[in-house]
Amino acid sequence: MEQQTIHNYLHQFFTLNSCEVRENNTGKLTVTLNEELDRLLLNRPFYWEYIKKIGQEGEPATLTFISNPDRIEEKGEWIHFGSPRLHQIFQYQLKKGKYTMLYEQAQKTPLNPWLVVNIKISYIGQQKKDEILSIGLHLINGIMVFEFMEKIKNMDFSTVIPDYSFTISPIIRIHSGYKRIETYIEQYLNSMNHKWAEESFSKYEKEKNILTHFYESYLQAANDEEQEQLTVRYDNELDHLQKRLLPKIDIEPINGGVFYFSEKSETFLLH
Amino acid sequence: MVRQILTAGERVMNINYRFDKEFVYEFDKHLDKNGPFCSFDMFHMAYDTAKSLVVPNFEGLQSPQYLPHMEFLDHQLDCAKQVVESMNGRAILADEVGLGKTIEAGLILKEYMIRGLAKKILILVPASLVNQWVKELNEKFFIPAVSQRKSYVWEQCDVVVSSLDTAKRPPHRDIVLEQHYDLMIIDEAHKLKNHKTKNYQFVNSLKKTYCLLLTATPVQNQLSDIFNLVTILKPGYLGSYDEFTKAFGNKRTALKQDEKLKELIQNVMVRNRREDTGVEWTKRNVKTVWINFTEEEQQVYDELDHDLVSSDPFTSITLKRELCSSREACYLSLKKMFEQNVQKYSGHSWSEEIIEKIEQLPHHSKAQKVVDILQNSSEKFIVFTEYRATQYYLQWFLQQHGISSVPFRGGFKRSKKEWMTQLFRNHAQVLVATEAGGEGINLQFCRNMIHYDLPWNPMRLEQRIGRVHRFGQKDDVNIYYLAIKNTIDEHLVSLLYEKIHLFERVIGDLDIILQQLNIPDLEDEIKDIYAESESPGEARIKLENLTAAFQHTTSSEVTHDGTTDYS
Numbered sequence: 001m002e003q004q005t006i007h008n009y010l011h012q013f014f015t016l017n018s019c020e021v022r023e024n025n026t027g028k029l030t031v032t033l034n035e036e037l038d039r040l041l042l043n044r045p046f047y048w049e050y051i052k053k054i055g056q057e058g059e060p061a062t063l064t065f066i067s068n069p070d071r072i073e074e075k076g077e078w079i080h081f082g083s084p085r086l087h088q089i090f091q092y093q094l095k096k097g098k099y100t101m102l103y104e105q106a107q108k109t110p111l112n113p114w115l116v117v118n119i120k121i122s123y124i125g126q127q128k129k130d131e132i133l134s135i136g137l138h139l140i141n142g143i144m145v146f147e148f149m150e151k152i153k154n155m156d157f158s159t160v161i162p163d164y165s166f167t168i169s170p171i172i173r174i175h176s177g178y179k180r181i182e183t184y185i186e187q188y189l190n191s192m193n194h195k196w197a198e199e200s201f202s203k204y205e206k207e208k209n210i211l212t213h214f215y216e217s218y219l220q221a222a223n224d225e226e227q228e229q230l231t232v233r234y235d236n237e238l239d240h241l242q243k244r245l246l247p248k249i250d251i252e253p254i255n256g257g258v259f260y261f262s263e264k265s266e267t268f269l270l271h
Numbered sequence: 272m273v274r275q276i277l278t279a280g281e282r283v284m285n286i287n288y289r290f291d292k293e294f295v296y297e298f299d300k301h302l303d304k305n306g307p308f309c310s311f312d313m314f315h316m317a318y319d320t321a322k323s324l325v326v327p328n329f330e331g332l333q334s335p336q337y338l339p340h341m342e343f344l345d346h347q348l349d350c351a352k353q354v355v356e357s358m359n360g361r362a363i364l365a366d367e368v369g370l371g372k373t374i375e376a377g378l379i380l381k382e383y384m385i386r387g388l389a390k391k392i393l394i395l396v397p398a399s400l401v402n403q404w405v406k407e408l409n410e411k412f413f414i415p416a417v418s419q420r421k422s423y424v425w426e427q428c429d430v431v432v433s434s435l436d437t438a439k440r441p442p443h444r445d446i447v448l449e450q451h452y453d454l455m456i457i458d459e460a461h462k463l464k465n466h467k468t469k470n471y472q473f474v475n476s477l478k479k480t481y482c483l484l485l486t487a488t489p490v491q492n493q494l495s496d497i498f499n500l501v502t503i504l505k506p507g508y509l510g511s512y513d514e515f516t517k518a519f520g521n522k523r524t525a526l527k528q529d530e531k532l533k534e535l536i537q538n539v540m541v542r543n544r545r546e547d548t549g550v551e552w553t554k555r556n557v558k559t560v561w562i563n564f565t566e567e568e569q570q571v572y573d574e575l576d577h578d579l580v581s582s583d584p585f586t587s588i589t590l591k592r593e594l595c596s597s598r599e600a601c602y603l604s605l606k607k608m609f610e611q612n613v614q615k616y617s618g619h620s621w622s623e624e625i626i627e628k629i630e631q632l633p634h635h636s637k638a639q640k641v642v643d644i645l646q647n648s649s650e651k652f653i654v655f656t657e658y659r660a661t662q663y664y665l666q667w668f669l670q671q672h673g674i675s676s677v678p679f680r681g682g683f684k685r686s687k688k689e690w691m692t693q694l695f696r697n698h699a700q701v702l703v704a705t706e707a708g709g710e711g712i713n714l715q716f717c718r719n720m721i722h723y724d725l726p727w728n729p730m731r732l733e734q735r736i737g738r739v740h741r742f743g744q745k746d747d748v749n750i751y752y753l754a755i756k757n758t759i760d761e762h763l764v765s766l767l768y769e770k771i772h773l774f775e776r777v778i779g780d781l782d783i784i785l786q787q788l789n790i791p792d793l794e795d796e797i798k799d800i801y802a803e804s805e806s807p808g809e810a811r812i813k814l815e816n817l818t819a820a821f822q823h824t825t826s827s828e829v830t831h832d833g834t835t836d837y838s
Contacts, residue, residue: 001323009319016312040291082337084413090320097317099301100308118318120325127329128386132322149318155309167637174302178295186288190274196329197276203359207505214507217514236478237506243480244359248287253294254321255314258302262773 007067027068033060100257105156108164111260113139115177122250125200139170197247204245334381346543353380360481361504366523372485377412396458398434428538439473452476460484462494494521536722554747584802596724598632599660653702656723675699681706715743721751727794
């Protein structure tokens with residue numbers, strides 16, 4: 001994330017979480033927190049406990065974040081991509097934006113249900129890399145659309161059904177819809193050429209051979225008690241090796257929701 | 272589920288697909304309760320957040336972009352990359368002293384944490400370095416490391432720094448052995464070179480996925496040192512012990528001469544030398560300041576050759592060295608000597624006279640010289656002395672001349688050391704120290720150093736200089752050595768220090784040369800020479816021989832392959 005992006009991110013974050021922005025210019029942002037974020041970011045439970053006990057509202061703190069390197073000397077907290085503070089905020093946002101149910105802002109029209117899931121796939125071998133998929137599944141006809149978030153990012157949604165519109169009940173239940181998405185991912189992964197995994201696996205086999213040879217050479221000369229110790233040690237080492245080099249893929253949803261779209265928008269989504 | 276693939280080599284490989292099972296149930300609960308649900312903006316922002324945290328490539332380092340306040344050197348980044356990409360996180364980091372092994376380890380640790388491959392981490396370091404590690408990881412790397420204090424931290428905290436001695440002792444031992452560590456770091460790992468020790472066996476039985484061993488001297492005495500270190504990382508990589516010694520013998524030199532061994536070691540060890548780093552080091556200006564004793568001082572010095580003490584060469588040398596430092600240091604030793612051996616000394620006129628003469632000596636010529644140097648400069652100075660008594664005397668003497676100073680000793684507690692460093696930085700012109708103060712105290716804001724008296728062990732000298740001449744020093748460094756003519760000081764300075772240029776040398780070189788000459792401790796060697804010599808002339812010849820051996824080793828090192836490196 002560039003410093004400018006971080007500034008914009010923070011501005012959006014505090015605005016969305018209904019904190020009052022007091023100053024916002026060229027890499028300096030001053031906000032008054034709400035109680036929840038004060039509790040999270042400032043970690044002062046005694047203050048809040050005390051203030052609640054005496055029956056008062058409490059005053060959330062005002063913080064200043066500096067993201068412009070030229071202003072680093074100014075009063076405030078220097079914030080960058082590695083700041084623990086920013087990562088606290090990231091984790092909070094990931095938790096807050098996990099589940100949703102949304103309706104397209106469309107008048108006098110039936111709305112069809114879709115299951116939208118954003119998923120992180122992690123490929124783990126000698127090293128690790130991630131990929132994100134955004135998938136929408138039509139809960140009536142089972143059609144799947146990819147890069148879904150890209151397609152809907154400029155639409156308007158609300159958390160209540162717009163006036164004079166009505167929703168069509170899903171035919172596919174959430175669990176089986178989700179299962180279909182999992183099946184799709186399985187096929188997607190099966191269709192890939194996993195060169196990274198082969199490399200990792202052949203390294204694993206090589207190291208395993210070395211390890212086995214090593215312990216066998218000692219086992220021959222060992223007495224019963226030593227043999228037992230050596231076997232424990234060998235199993236232990238083999239376990240380390242497997243953890244380190246056997247290829248695996250983690251599939252973990254980031255967030256998901258049920259979205260209702262007008263037929264007009266669906267035509268757009270399907271193109 | 273598991274997918275089976277037949278690899279190019281006709282082997283069956285399994286890839287484990289691990290699907291999250293929680294998400295859909297949680298989602299269902301929300302649907303049942305009709306919420307709580309977030310807005311589209313919140314939803315979209317969470318998606319963007321996840322995107323910004325993605326690691327898009329197997330290769331390369333993510334960690335530097337998380338640490339914009341740090342300036343990493345090329346060799347540090349290369350090292351971290353190499354360990355992560357081609358050594359799969361099991362390596363010996365063996366850079367020379369002062370090139371930043373801790374920084375490299377921090378980078379690697381951060382990288383594994385960012386990639387989500389390491390969460391539970393154990394860092395074992397010498398007790399004196401625990402707090403330093405905790406501080407650096409927190410401040411430089413934003414890694415929430417805690418030092419081990421109570422037994423419960425082992426289970427509750429993810430990143431724990433502890434001394435090996437504590438970890439291997441009950442009640443900690445059993446808890447530590449229970450844990451599965453994603454990454455383990457061991458600093459000063461050369462202490463694990465012997466596979467028969469409790470430390471070695473303890474470390475070997477810990478459960479760890481990735482593992483870093485840090486040492487500046489991967490091979491100290493024999494080739495088996497490196498065998499034992501590698502065996503912690505990759506058992507069997509160098510074969511069994513018998514196979515290894517059969518193939519390579521047990522001489523240190525094999526590591527340099529045997530191509531096959533060199534190649535094997537290169538796969539598990541990164542070693543950078545100062546000259547490989549491409550970093551421009553600031554210069555060291557070394558100046559020896561010669562001082563003449565006053566007549567009275569010289570008289571007392573000569574008195575120390577009296578039969579009563581010269582019969583024991585060690586005593587005589589010690590007293591002479593002390594007198595070259597301060598009358599106080601010498602006085603205290605004499606007093607103690609007389610008290611401990613009343614029969615020998617009491618009633619002897621020499622004993623009383625020498626005490627009396629010392630008491631009457633005016634200020635020490637060296638101390639006066641220090642004041643001269645300090646008064647001609649407005650910059651900060653560190654003054655090192657070998658003796659506590661001299662330290663007190665110097666502080667008092669400087670104060671008499673209106674020069675502010677703070678004391679520093681190896682025995683100070685960490686917090687006191689930091690406090691003294693702070694005082695020196697902000698308020699005083701001089702730091703009067705008796706020891707280098709241990710690793711980790713950085714005094715780079717000062718660039719002048721006076722060696723008030725000479726340590727006979729050049730390693731100590733290098734550690735002293737290393738406090739100011741290291742990464743972060745922006746200016747050339749001025750090193751003064753004070754020596755008194757016609758004394759024991761002179762022999763040493765002219766022979767060891769001037770001919771061999773010990774001041775300019777880096778510690779890594781010296782280390783290797785001493786090992787090759789089979790000299791475990793230079794200080795002991797020199798003491799032995801004096802002790803075993805019948806006359807000053809004989810001592811001088813022996814010292815010259817030692818010097819010649821040094822010079823010979825140095826030149827053969829350089830002509831061999833232009834480097835003294837193993838790797």
